[in-house]
Amino acid sequence: MSNHDIFGLAAETPLVLVKQMARHIRPIVMAKLEYMNPACSHYYRVASALITDAEEQKEIHPGMTLVDWTCGNSGIALAMASVRRGYKLLLAAPDKISREKQDVLRAIGAELVITPSDVLPGEPRSCMNVAESLVKSIPNSFFTGMYANPVSIKIHTEITGREIFEQTEGKVTHVFVPMVSAAMASGLGRFLKSRNPGIRIIGVESQGSIYADLFKGTKPSNPVFSELEEIGSGQQSVFWDPTVIDDIIQVSDYEAFNCGRELLRAEAIFAGGASGAVMSAALQAGEGYGDDDCIVVVMNDFGGYYLSKMYNDEWMRKRGFYRKAKSALEQITAEDILQLKVRRDLIFAYPENTLAEVFEMMKQNDVSQLPIVSYNAPIGSISENKILSILIENDEAMNSKVVGFMEQPFSVCQPDATISELSDKLQQSASGVLISLSDGRLQLLTKSDLIDALTHK
DSSP, X not given: OOOOOTTOOOOOOOEEEOOSTTTTSSSEEEXXXXXXXXXXXXXXXXXXXXXXXXXXXXSOOTTOEEEEEOSSHHHHHHHHHHHTTTOEEEEEEETTSOHHHXXXXXXXXXXXXXXXXXXXXXXXXXXXXXXXXXXXXXXXXXXOOTTTOHHHHHHIXXXXXXXXXXXXXXXXXXXXEEOSSSHHHHHHHHHHHHHOTTOEEEEEEETTOSHXXXXXXXXXXXXXXXOOOSSOOSSOOTTOOGGGOOEEEEEOHHHHHHHHHHHHHHHOOOBOHHHHHHHHHHHHXXXXXXXXXXXXXXXXXXXXXXXXXXXXXXXXXXXXXXXXXXXTXXXXXXXXXXXXXXXXXXXXXXXXXXXXXXXXXHHHHTOSEEEEEETTEEEEEEEHXXXXXXXXXXXXXXXXXXXXXOBOOOEEEOTTOBHHHHHHHHHHOTTOEEEEOTTSOEEEEOHHHHHHHHHTO
8 A cells, every 4th residue: 555644755855966067077966856755845754753753742732833933944844744733833934935935834824924034043033033932922832943853853864864875875975965953964964974984074054154153163254144045044053063064165145046047957956045055065066076976965945936036037137146047059068079079198299399200190190280289288289281381382391390380379278168168269270279187188179079069969
């Protein structure tokens, strides 16, 4: 028989390979889609377990009013878990949470009290303080405290961490996690490091959040308002455990939202701004990792809750976040084009080679032009046409050094140069463009290589 309890589903959340966006870095990048469950967030298992635990402790019973504060996702999960079991739900939420989240909460049957987003933690008008005040004034109520309930860290220790380890067959080396209450980062960090102490746990937060300062042991910086939801905190969590966290990275709203939008366009991963922030941090940090590394990026929020915000071009423009999407052509890079070619070492000449030696190299390797390199740096080039014109004027020049007859050096580009940039360079130097690889080697691309890439697009 199928499992008929929507909050009793034991299915793992998917772990999928990130291909397009991670093509410029060496490690494998996997996205852990924690939002793919009935509640569309990583709070799915926590909400149900929290209510079950409170019932077993005789703290609550059907008919009571559950009270909490939320940034949206935790409230939706709690609402889904509570209303079906006979509880009322009252939530305090900051006014920056998306319209979609508010609509979903009200549709489920939760009652919302909206509070200002720009107040500091501890102020009477903050959603945390409002929620605590409400539970004191409402008879037969219970404060669930999802962001501080020990059930949260237990779930991420026993389930989330174990899933990541098993889904990667123990090959995971780095896990990037959104920092909210720190329950997820600390929980899965404890499990993963118990299996392999070398696994690095990297927390990611919005600018203005406090965990980076806590990690460094520095004085908290001045609060900065962020439009991001489901990531960052203005006060230290009871779950904060720096012994299992290896670094904290802050990401701007601009980078987070645009990375999230690109995830949908390039990878068909429909995630929110918090997930975009974590992926942005992982891709940037991954540039320094190796071929044997395996990065897992935890995606904690669903993109469908942000159609009026990060997926709305007008909203993005008004706040200065809008970045034009790359066209199909702009997404083709030099690295992509090189992957279509059979890789071989670059054939080049040294300044002291004679024209005869250079011409022989061209014949042996079936090429019509060669870069001239000195100390691994291109200083010039030579082509068959140039050699022909030289011999017409002086048929004894074949024994002369090529350095005296060099043409302009080929342009040099990085592997992430787009096909449009490469085309522009080839208009300046019709012979070719050199691509400087991360290991110091050079590779040559020609117009025919670009044409071949476009036909394989």
